[in-house]
Amino acid sequence: MQTSSKTIEDADRRLPLKGDERKGRKPGRRSDINGNLERLIGRHFLEYVPPTQKKMEPTRMCVVCCSRRKPDGKKVRKETRYHCPDCDVGLCVVPCFKDYHTKTYY
Numbered sequence: 045m046q047t048s049s050k051t052i053e054d055a056d057r058r059l060p061l062k063g064d065e066r067k068g069r070k071p072g073r074r075s076d077i078n079g080n081l082e083r084l085i086g087r088h089f090l091e092y093v094p095p096t097q098k099k100m101e102p103t104r105m106c107v108v109c110c111s112r113r114k115p116d117g118k119k120v121r122k123e124t125r126y127h128c129p130d131c132d133v134g135l136c137v138v139p140c141f142k143d144y145h146t147k148t149y150y
């Protein structure tokens with residue numbers, strides 16, 4: 045059995061990814077980050093929940109976390125100090141902010 049195995053690796057094209065330097069994650073699985081995502085996020089900004097007279101450090105429930113359920117069926121309750129003023133929802137910095145603005149089913 046003879047196979048002339050000249051593998052021409054022309055498929056190794058690397059696309060220059062802009063704005064993808066925030067990968068401080070654990071090695072392992074690559075996350076699919078595409079350009080659209082970046083653009084979507086660009087419209088909205090994460091901000092601190094503004095302090096009120098009652099609370100200096102108010103928190104909001106994260107809508108993304110709270111839309112999930114734990115494996116045991118309980119609702120996830122997660123408070124965050126951040127929100128998106130445009131959407132008027134509380135969001136964790138990571139990964140919920142990104143999730144919320146890139147997935148349409150919330």
Ligand SMILES: [Zn+2]
Binds near residue numbers: 108110135136
């Ligand atoms: Zn969250």
Ligand SMILES: [Zn+2]
Binds near residue numbers: 129130132
């Ligand atoms: Zn938003």
